[in-house]
Amino acid sequence: MSKTAFIRAAEIWLPTADGTELVLGSGLYGPLHAFAELSRDTRFRKGEGLPGEAWAARHPIVMRSLATSTFRRIAAAAEAGLTSGIAMPIFSGDAIRAVVVLFCGDAADQVGAIEVWSNDPETDAQIGLHDGYYGGAELFEMTSRMKRFGKGFGLPGTVWAAEMPMVFREIYRSERFLRQEEARQVGLTLGLGLPFDGDPGKTWIMVFLSALGTPIAGRFEVWVPDGSGGLIYETGLSEAATDVSAAGRPTRIAAGDGLLGAVLASGLPVASADCAADAAWLVDPGEPAEAHSALAMPCLDAAGALKAVTAWRF
Known part of the structure; x- marks a missing residue:
């Protein structure tokens, strides 16, 4: 993720086996190594910090300023140039499955x-x-x-x-x-x-x-279940064009196949720092795939059934 991107970092927080805390499952931090290292050692209980607040509220939370007493990584965020955050909880019925957190940079720019x-x-x-x-x-x-x-x-x-x-x-x-x-x-x-x-x-x-x-994000895509255990492309858009190219895009994604297949198999959000390996078609023609990271999120109904998977290429 570059300094010009609106989203500067992304995290996926997952519940522990006993369901009492959230721990970092994976993250996309780009050059923000110190912030990433601190996050790997951090845990949140329900109601604690930005991920814990979204867990307790059961709906997305916007933290317009990270310089607040409820954000537990204030100094590290300031050093990394992160100024605000958004947390999106994913539930299956009453059970928390994950919390996706996105961080933004300097509002003036x-x-x-x-x-x-x-x-x-x-x-x-x-x-x-x-x-x-x-x-x-x-x-x-x-x-x-x-x-x-x-x-x-x-x-x-x-x-x-x-x-x-x-x-x-x-x-x-x-x-x-x-x-x-x-x-x-x-x-x-x-x-x-x-x-x-x-x-x-x-x-x-x-x-x-x-x-x-x-x-x-440089590209968004929406994939939906095909009724036979796979995913098919529905729609998408990119920064480079109002529509997205079909070049290299698979016609169907099976469970466990790359970035989106991992979401289909687990029902959990998945991050990848390597589009070339996990979702090469998300990169626009002429761009180096290895320069991009990606995030895939499940969209679940109230009962926890998968309705769609969204793919974000940064």
């Missing part, structure tokens, strides 16, 4: 948006912004905090209705993206929406909006 939208049907018929991190996109943040969407409207409402991961291309001129003028002004181009079903009775949607200069 970054443009993009990571949002958490929520709906409680007992109090509201629309979905509203729960929290978000916007880097330097202050105008877009102001507009977003005033917006609410019905089911099927805007990116959050569309993901809410579909209950599936979705990608949005050229959001600055899409009629389905109801903040297109604000997106155009700050340079936001691509979007990804993810549903989370860990909080019974409530709806939680994460929205990732990417700018060309500081992309959240």
Whole structure:
């Protein structure tokens, strides 16, 4: 991960055998070696630190500043240039399966948006912004905090209705993206929406909006179960183009086959520092595969069944 990327590091936290703590399963840290070393020796109980807070809340958490007493790696994060974090818990029924944590860098130099939208049907018929991190996109943040969407409207409402991961291309001129003028002004181009079903009775949607200069990820892909124990490609987008090339992409991924097959086999998120070995097709033509890392996340329904796998190439 480079210093220009909106996401500077990623972690996967897994429960211990007795289910009382979270330990680091794997991480993508790029050159942040000291922060990585500290993280390997860190554990979190439910409610502790950013991963533990997401575990306890049962929904995604945005920590807009890591210089807070509840974040346990403050000095190391500051030294690494990490300023904010997002934690996404993955549940199978009542059991925590994993927590994925993403870290961002200096807000003054970054443009993009990571949002958490929520709906409680007992109090509201629309979905509203729960929290978000916007880097330097202050105008877009102001507009977003005033917006609410019905089911099927805007990116959050569309993901809410579909209950599936979705990608949005050229959001600055899409009629389905109801903040297109604000997106155009700050340079936001691509979007990804993810549903989370860990909080019974409530709806939680994460929205990732990417700018060309500081992309959240170089490529997103969504794969879905094919009904016979494998995965097939559904949709995707990349920073280099509004659509993604099919060059080298497998027509079907079996359980245990590479990065996405590992997610299919385990039901857990998986990180790889080597796209060349684990998911070479995620690299755009002409780019060296060995220069990229990748993250794959399962999207589970409330009962823990796999609905989709999202692949992120950094």
